[in-house]
């Protein structure tokens with residue numbers, strides 16, 4: 001690394017001066033920050049749950065019962081994962097309302113509004129797929145309804161449903177598909193997009209100022 005680039009890297013790490021008004025808690029309520037904090041909690045508690053959850057028709061429900069009633073502090077980890085997940089949905093929604101209320105979606109931040117909207121959809125999808133992983137009666141029927149909704153899309157519905165949900169004839173394959181969405185694909189995409197979201201905040205001149 002050259003001297004110039006080392007210096008600009010250090011300057012980059014250095015906290016940047018931001019307008020006092022946009023740093024005020026009563027402007028952002030830190031809802032975006034809270035959403036990201038909850039995402040980290042989800043990743044950590046989810047990792048611990050992964051050590052015992054078994055994504056197969058025979059074992060999914062039973063492994064969750066063991067996590068809740070047998071393994072030490074399993075119920076604590078499961079409750080943290082469940083409640084932080086629900087709280088994250090609310091934090092993202094409140095964050096979106098704040099951005100709308102303060103008019104911060106307008107030029108030059110319109111692209112970040114779009115990235116944020118995709119983050120909201122992903123957050124709802126991770127929440128939904130997590131609820132299906134329990135694989136009790138409710139989850140099975142919710143999965144069936146969701147699959148049918150995709151299947152009735154004209155022309156591409158059947159192909160899309162089998163790619164997204166896996167076969168309706170083999171629930172073990174379907175559950176493995178669901179598990180990959182919940183544990184890898186959706187959270188990894190969310191992480192990449194939140195990274196882009198934060199980078200864009202900086203590129204758009206930092207957090208907006210009150211109108």
Ligand code: HEM
Nearest residue numbers: 028030032033035036096104112113116117119120207208
């Ligand atoms: C996983 C979801 C999300 C995370 C983690 C996140 C995180 C953040 C953070 C930390 C900020 C800095 C200011 C603040 O905390 O309020 C921010 C700003 C912003 N977010 Fe999000 N966000 C998410 C979803 C959304 C959604 C759903 C929208 C809108 C559809 C959105 C649009 C914006 C915009 C336009 C800004 C700039 C606001 C300003 O300059 O005042 N974000 N986001």
